[in-house]
Amino acid sequence: MSNQTNILANIAAIQARIDAACQLYQRDTPPTLMAVTKTRNAAEITAAIDAGITDIGENYLQEALSKQAELSTQPEYWHFIGPIQTNKTRAIASHFDWVHSVDRAKIITRLNDQRPNELPPLNICLQININDESSKAGATIDDIPALAELVNSQARLRLRGLMAIPANTSDIQQQRRNFAALRGILTSLQKQFPSAAIDTLSMGMSGDMESAIAEGATIVRIGSDIFGPRPTPKP
Numbered sequence: 729m730s731n732q733t734n735i736l737a738n739i740a741a742i743q744a745r746i747d748a749a750c751q752l753y754q755r756d757t758p759p760t761l762m763a764v765t766k767t768r769n770a771a772e773i774t775a776a777i778d779a780g781i782t783d784i785g786e787n788y789l790q791e792a793l794s795k796q797a798e799l800s801t802q803p804e805y806w807h808f809i810g811p812i813q814t815n816k817t818r819a820i821a822s823h824f825d826w827v828h829s830v831d832r833a834k835i836i837t838r839l840n841d842q843r844p845n846e847l848p849p850l851n852i853c854l855q856i857n858i859n860d861e862s863s864k865a866g867a868t869i870d871d872i873p874a875l876a877e878l879v880n881s882q883a884r885l886r887l888r889g890l891m892a893i894p895a896n897t898s899d900i901q902q903q904r905r906n907f908a909a910l911r912g913i914l915t916s917l918q919k920q921f922p923s924a925a926i927d928t929l930s931m932g933m934s935g936d937m938e939s940a941i942a943e944g945a946t947i948v949r950i951g952s953d954i955f956g957p958r959p960t961p962k963p
């Protein structure tokens with residue numbers, strides 16, 4: 729079986745898992761399935777797009793830009809989901825539709841100032857370090873109201889919601905507690921900014937997708953269950 733065939737079958741299987749979880753947890757609107765394509769090549773991205781994927785997520789800017797240039801068919805939406813260095817904000821603001829990994833003020837003002845005028849406002853999710861892990865990016869929960877206020881005040885940005893990568897655990901109850909906490913913070917943001925269209929919980933990866941759907945994920949970010957395991961993780 730070719731890799732293309734695997735990707736097609738894997739995506740169909742994930743869609744079936746999403747449908748089953750939506751039925752189980754009584755979700756009327758299924759989350760968007762984002763294919764996370766770090767370390768994957770342009771042909772693999774093309775196979776995912778051919779299988780119906782509209783949203784592609786990338787972690788590393790240079791890698792993303794070279795694949796974007798190589799692709800003959802672009803997805804509907806490019807999402808940047810990796811750590812953001814200050815000197816990368818101009819290219820990120822120019823080449824992506826969404827940024828999920830925003831966690832500090834300097835990045836917010838730079839993305840706004842550098843978002844090209846001919847493009848629509850850049851969709852922003854604030855990343856929360858929900859389990860306070862020193863190894864992970866993300867703002868603290870206490871930082872979120874001020875960061876949200878700043879995003880909301882920028883003309884070239886649109887505050888959409890929250891993203892998190894919780895501590896890796898196979899304990900379903902612990903997974904759900906983390907995602908429920910994120911949902912609670914989103915609800916407070918919706919109260920803080922009643923006129924903003926804050927509608928996004930970017931949560932759930934291959935190992936915890938169902939728990940995220942149970943707690944209201946609107947975008948799930950799936951890599952290895954679509955493309956297979958990543959043999960050589962990047963530093």
Ligand SMILES: *Cc1c(COP(=O)(O)O)cnc(C)c1O
Nearest residue numbers: 764809933934949950951952953
């Ligand atoms: C790699 C990555 C994913 C996908 O993880 P899988 O476990 O391969 O599904 C999702 N979100 C972020 C931020 C990632 O870096």
